[in-house]
Amino acid sequence: MAALVCSVGLAFGLAACGDSQDEPENAGVAGGTAAGASYTTPLKGVCPDTVVVQTSWWPEVDYGATYQLLGANPKIDAGKFRVTGPLGATGVNLEIRSGGPAVGFDSASSLFETDDDILLGYLDMDEMISNSADHPSVAVLAPYAKSPLMFFWGDPSLDFTTLADIGRSGKTVLASDEPYLDVLIGAGLLQRPQVDTSYDGEISRFVAEDGKLIQLGFVTDEPYRLEHDVKEWSKPVKYVLVGDDYPAYSNVLAVRKDKLAANRACLDALVPLFQRAMVDYQADPKPANDLMIEITSKLDTGGYELSTGLLEDGNTKQRELGLVANGADGVFGSFDTARVQNLIGRLTPVLTAAGTAPAAGLTAADVVTDEFIDPSVSLK
Known part of the structure; x- marks a missing residue:
């Protein structure tokens, strides 16, 4: 993970x-x-x-x-x-x-x-x-x-409840280049132009962009760390679980x-x-x-x-x-x-x-x- x-x-x-x-x-x-x-x-x-x-x-x-x-x-x-x-x-x-x-x-x-x-x-x-x-x-x-895999964001004005909501928004989705992304894109849940596959495990860009992008993570890890351990953030994030639409x-x-x-x-x-x-x-x-x-x-x-x-x-x-x-x-x-x-x-x-x-x-x-x-x- x-x-x-x-x-x-x-x-x-x-x-x-x-x-x-x-x-x-x-x-x-x-x-x-x-x-x-x-x-x-x-x-x-x-x-x-x-x-x-x-x-x-x-x-x-x-x-x-x-x-x-x-x-x-x-x-x-x-x-x-x-x-x-x-x-x-x-x-x-x-x-x-x-x-x-x-x-x-x-x-x-x-x-x-x-x-x-x-x-x-x-x-x-x-x-x-x-x-x-x-x-x-x-x-x-x-x-x-x-799966504990999720997409999370920090902008409180965004209120997605499904991956399809994220796809319709056109917001940048920062993720690693993995086959499940092509499955989600092929199903119309995400749009290929919005997906940035340069994710490298860091959260510095997420913080720098004030949580306005959507980022790959794990629900058992990043939400707690961002709220409690990362001083430059120190607030909750919202998320959608990938496993609801991709039950691997x-x-x-x-x-x-x-x-x-x-x-x-x-x-x-x-x-x-x-x-x-x-x-x-x-x-x-x-x-x-x-x-x-x-x-x-x-x-x-x-x-x-x-x-x-x-x-x-x-x-x-x-x-x-x-x-x-x-x-x-x-x-x-x-x-x-x-x-x-x-x-x-x-x-x-x-x-x-x-x-x-x-x-x-x-x-x-x-x-x-x-x-x-x-x-x-x-x-x-």
């Missing part, structure tokens, strides 16, 4: 780059989350001795449940932006790797191919469809029912397709633990949030910081906006295959025109499976 980068942090008075450069290469984290009391499925001899999970950004609410699975006294490898500790009381370890800037912005799909130690990674469904021909992977769990699954937990068969027994035991941890995290996010704050404080994140207020606000939005919810069948983490197939249909012509056509004849069954989902796990 994109967030404030180093130059933004310096420009707006957040933490300077390299704050953690004096930390030891391998630092301990006090306590962990005491997950051992809850996560006890025996994994020794079933899963790798260390289950490696690749995230797509620094620690944040998207991955809170993954950090919740860490048992007592995890260790940080600050040089490699990794934290390792017991995976509950399962008999194996869990290694969580930061993504985004920590890996030179390589995607989890490409990291799957270059590092065979990675068992699971967090990917967006449109990324999986785009890479299905050359780097196929299969999603085994859907943490988000709705965001940050799914996936495995490289050619590793699925060999790890079937492991995934059968492991995926329900992730399900339970995600439900537990929603019920009581504080232990994992505190752990993520401590871990992030020990990493050289280039100005990216976590706070209790930011994470609590993200948890609230996850619940209140229906971002985290049970699947259509009432099971947490399950996939709606019709929804996935619809997304494949909408993306295929866009990706083909861009020279990154999906695998021929791609279907939902090629990219998602509920095989490992425990149907008894649901949010209350």
Whole structure:
């Protein structure tokens, strides 16, 4: 998930780059989350001795449940932006790797191919469809029912309620050049002339233009930061969720397709633990949030910081906006295959025109499976 980068942090008075450069290469984290009391499925001899999970950004609410699975006294490898500790009381370890800037912005799909130690990674469904021909992977769990991706603005005179409202306004939309934009433009929700694809993760232009443009962001991040952390703004923003018109699954937990068969027994035991941890995290996010704050404080994140207020606000939005919810069948983490197939249909012509056509004849069954989902796990 994109967030404030180093130059933004310096420009707006957040933490300077390299704050953690004096930390030891391998630092301990006090306590962990005491997950051992809850996560006890025996994994020794079933899963790798260390289950490696690749995230797509620094620690944040998207991955809170993954950090919740860490048992007592995890260790940080600050040089490699990794934290390792017991995976509950399962008999194996869990290694969580930061993504985004920590890996030179390589995607989890490409990291799957270059590092065979990675068992699971967090990917967006449109990324999986785009890479299905050359780097196929299969999603085994859907943490988000709705994407936290949004378009936000700061001019109080603007009062959009849908993406179509933004499109009709003709206002500049600052975003990164991703396939979903072409889908939204093709559907008539946005107009191509209004879209500026020079977005680079910063908010300096947004502030300089007094919030009169519409900018890409994540509802669990920028609204709180802008109101509470960016002194030059320090007021609320309004937003429209992209997921209302573009229902792509965001940050799914996936495995490289050619590793699925060999790890079937492991995934059968492991995926329900992730399900339970995600439900537990929603019920009581504080232990994992505190752990993520401590871990992030020990990493050289280039100005990216976590706070209790930011994470609590993200948890609230996850619940209140229906971002985290049970699947259509009432099971947490399950996939709606019709929804996935619809997304494949909408993306295929866009990706083909861009020279990154999906695998021929791609279907939902090629990219998602509920095989490992425990149907008894649901949010209350």
